[in-house]
Amino acid sequence: MPPTRTTKPDVLIIGASASGLMCAIEAAKRGRNVTVLDHANKAGKKILMSGGGRCNFTNLEISPENYISQNPHFCKSALSRYTQWDFIAMVDSHHIPWHERDEGKLFCNESAKDILDMLLGECHKNRVDIQLDCEIQTVKNDSQGFIVKTSSGNYKTKSLVVASGGLSIPKMCATPFGYRLAEQFGHTILPTRAGLVPFTLQPQDKDRFAALSGVSVDSVVSNSRASFKGSMLFTHRGLSGPAILQISSYWQSGEKISINLWPETNLADDLKQAQKRRPNSRLKTVLTERLPKRLLAALFEQNELEKPLQELSQQAMQVIADRLQQWELLPAGTEGYRTAEVTIGGVNTDELSSKTMESKKQQGLYFIGEVVDVAGWLGGYNFQWAWSSGWCAGQVV
Numbered sequence: 001m002p003p004t005r006t007t008k009p010d011v012l013i014i015g016a017s018a019s020g021l022m023c024a025i026e027a028a029k030r031g032r033n034v035t036v037l038d039h040a041n042k043a044g045k046k047i048l049m050s051g052g053g054r055c056n057f058t059n060l061e062i063s064p065e066n067y068i069s070q071n072p073h074f075c076k077s078a079l080s081r082y083t084q085w086d087f088i089a090m091v092d093s094h095h096i097p098w099h100e101r102d103e104g105k106l107f108c109n110e111s112a113k114d115i116l117d118m119l120l121g122e123c124h125k126n127r128v129d130i131q132l133d134c135e136i137q138t139v140k141n142d143s144q145g146f147i148v149k150t151s152s153g154n155y156k157t158k159s160l161v162v163a164s165g166g167l168s169i170p171k172m173c174a175t176p177f178g179y180r181l182a183e184q185f186g187h188t189i190l191p192t193r194a195g196l197v198p199f200t201l202q203p204q205d206k207d208r209f210a211a212l213s214g215v216s217v218d219s220v221v222s223n224s225r226a227s228f229k230g231s232m233l234f235t236h237r238g239l240s241g242p243a244i245l246q247i248s249s250y251w252q253s254g255e256k257i258s259i260n261l262w263p264e265t266n267l268a269d270d271l272k273q274a275q276k277r278r279p280n281s282r283l284k285t286v287l288t289e290r291l292p293k294r295l296l297a298a299l300f301e302q303n304e305l306e307k308p309l310q311e312l313s314q315q316a317m318q319v320i321a322d323r324l325q326q327w328e329l330l331p332a333g334t335e336g337y338r339t340a341e342v343t344i345g346g347v348n349t350d351e352l353s354s355k356t357m358e359s360k361k362q363q364g365l366y367f368i369g370e371v372v373d374v375a376g377w378l379g380g381y382n383f384q385w386a387w388s389s390g391w392c393a394g395q396v397v
Helices: 018-029 045-053 075-081 084-093 113-125 177-184 203-208 242-248 267-277 283-287 293-299 314-325 381-394
Strands: 011-014 034-037 056-059 098-100 105-108 129-131 136-142 145-150 153-157 159-162 189-195 216-222 227-234 238-240 257-260 327-329 342-347 365-367
Touching (some): 011 018, 011 145, 011 153, 018 034, 034 153, 056 084, 084 113, 084 381, 136 177, 145 159, 177 189, 177 342, 216 242, 238 242, 267 283, 267 314, 314 327
Parallel strands (some): 011 034, 034 129, 159 365
Antiparallel strands (some): 056 105, 136 145, 145 153, 216 227, 216 257, 227 238, 257 327
């Protein structure tokens, strides 16, 4: 039996992810011999499915406040050294048409494939070797570097970059591999949970709102730590939509959320004004100017909605306003990693260099992207973290 071949790239990257491909491009541009390994059958699977297939690749307004981490300062260096403007310039240089949606979110006009093709094209131009369907069997190190045994042969390198992602969306081949490897080299893994994920409802609420599946309303959703304005979508399992996904990253099990279904104005005042102008109008006439009839039917008794405004006392109007503007709901849980867009937690940033992403525990070992304890808001922030962290590691590996 012939001996297993050993390839010796200067840089070995585990994960053909957004951060992994960016790191590969940058390292190769410096003349480094780079190999990328991935156990999936395609590179950049998450890129292709993101943004409804249009890839929300960054945001015009990037700030450390848009990220969740035990160390909120860690992301500052990378985000300032490789900014959203740098990535936009890269997209523009490849003549990829894009557009802005609400709150600075940038999307491809045509397809997320444009972003992946750009990254793969840059890898090809810079002679990056990408090996797919490659299972990592063992990773060891000695005085000469890292020895990685895989289903495609053995690799030896002095710079090993872990860009294997988190646990979100297992059908996209997500695994805990990166966390296990980090622990192998003495790193602490901060507790992980699903972020940017829909809520499930308690049985009684699920029955109550079952008929609302597909209904979307403007809202402000809050808890004691955060508040987000955006649409909220009722689903056959629970609640989704941008406002819900955002607050889910700040939610703890057993905690209530507060939902304002009448944002912008004070509903009690609006009802008082309407009572003066059109006292004979029914309550539902005023409320259906902003809210769907089906939602009102789930929140109110029919006889309440049929009441003329002139019959409502100020106290009654305040009760109605509180029900719609301070609706407290206790989610049963979340849909978990199956539909989560990001993983909260991960490799402890206190054990990494914020400038290079290198491990403080093991020379030559780097962690980038979602495997690190940095998780962004909805809106292109997680891709920007991938580009920025990958770029930073690519400058030094």
